[in-house]
Amino acid sequence: MKILNITNGDGAANIIKQSTVVGDVLPWRDPMHHGPFPSKLSLAELGKLRAAYLAGPDADPTEIERDFQLRDQHLRASENYDKITLWFEHDLLDQLQILQILDWFSGPRTQGAILDMICIDRFPGKSRFRGIGELSPEEMASLTELRQPVTDNMLAIATSGWAAFRSNDPRDLLAFLNHDLSELPFLTAALRRHIEEFPDASTGLNRTERQLLGLMADGVHAPQQLFLQNMEMETTLFIGDWPTYRTLDSLCASGLAACNPPPFRFPSYSREKHAAFNMQHLSITEAGCRVLNGMRDAFDLMQRDGWLGGVNVVEFGAIWTWDKETAEFLRRAI
Template sequence: MLHIVNGDHVAETLKKVVDKGDILVWREVYPDGPNFTNPAEPANREIRAQYLEQAMGIPTAEFTRNSEIQEKQLADFAQYDEVVLWFEHDLFDQTMLCYLLHWFAQHPLGDTKLSLLCIGSFPGIELFRGLGQLHAEQMATLSGTWQIVGSEQLALGSALWEAYVSSDPNKLSQLLNGDTSALPFAQAAFQLHLARFPSVHNGLGIVEQITLEHVQNDDYTPYILFQKVGDKLHELGMGDLQYWHVLSKLSQGTQPLLHIEGLESFPHFQGTPPSFHNCTISLTELGRQVLESKVDWIALYGIDTWLGGVHVLGQSVPWRWDTEANAIVNCRKDK
């Protein structure tokens, strides 16, 4: 049996629970960086590796090596009688799950069973952030409760992945307006992904908006702010390196929205500067104007980021998020 899980901590706990079988930790950050239908294609992998090294400090060589190892183990799935996918409700996991369902949809299973365990809550945990919160005894209660993946899950997962990596976010929006019950957590997770696009009101995505709302009346240290924003947006499943990349864009440049007192450098894949823990984050005057929708951050500062398969670039980006309609809209002037 092969168990595919979303992180090393989950894998270490699962080792105490399962008596036999192998565990594959799927190491990816699909909510960040350029995405492709086939990210394992060498040219696509190289593009992702370069982005993740620049954005989060993940060494290109290490990312490439890990990707090659996990893809090889995935390709050898036929040696197992069953493959079990262990995932949760948030965008981090749902993108991972949909990629794997898309992959399996392209590869005949033969005699191998494909099963799924995917949860969004756990008894006794008020705010469930993920499987990493569970200790071995709690994890053991989930063992064997997985369900066989059927054609509906494979088809929906594949369609969601293809829509997610498309350069047209409206494809994902249209898909989410249909029946997504085969994957119960997909609708909320991918809807929140669309809310990461710049708002029609001030150019802020949902993560930037919630960040500025938290600091408008109080100063925070980075880790406290990360916890507050992460709790509010727990359906993103956002990791700390992902969030530091957001903070860096908000606080650097000639027209920052945040001021970080005592900042020497941001944490990266290799570690965290000790001084970072004691930094304090406050709103600049420009940040307050943007938060009040008096200034459009993108029109003023421009943007260069990837959301799924969409390269959001420039000062007049076509795709925006309408917070009132709760929908993605095309704001091109010729529309």
């Protein structure tokens, strides 16, 4: 039997390769919880867009784009496999990858292939389980006992969820969450965390910005410590280091935080420059304190121009916000 194992990145993929698990391994390397995912783009078109976003405005996306192309070629070759197993966990990154992959498999591409999935939120002996990337090869191999068949209903949920995530109207995601999603048991909590990254209707801050400012107010000042302690404030693994540092840069640019010495500098592969990165001192400003304490909002301070799934948060002179009191999305003119 020819087997393909698809998992969430190189860490988990390498562990599967080192284990007794049989088959080829395809890592899904896209950090999907940030950046654009507009609707009506093919897998190839989306890969090109994601490569440009992940490379950044001043870098060449060619290598990343080539990686996406190789991934997609391997995915298209899945019709040559007898069995396909998905290896994932409960956090937002993995749940979005599951949606994209199952949406692709919902088409007539794997007729006759066995499609199953392993998806966990805990592991015996690990009180602070973060993900399958922290398992040993022996522990990873033991997960094969937890394989469950991917049902037609799971494929239908994924197709609807993927469309809702990529919609340019976030209210479509709320409507999707009103359905019975129990066959993908970690999806609801993950998508609700995604919703919290929209600016709050009262403060103008999203959850990550609020947490980082709160940590600065509590005396955490080093950028790496801010990243690590912010991660500890999440119930499941959420944001990586570079998106965290981009958020810190944005908070400094808005005047809600200050960096000494200015301006905020990102980490570098150079040992000397990386040491300088860790020596930066970030602090909350008076304006940041006023926003954090509810004395004013941040709408006129934060210069937003970003995407959450298929939603361009700021568009046509208005910004999408999340009202947690009424649990609804609101448009606010800017």
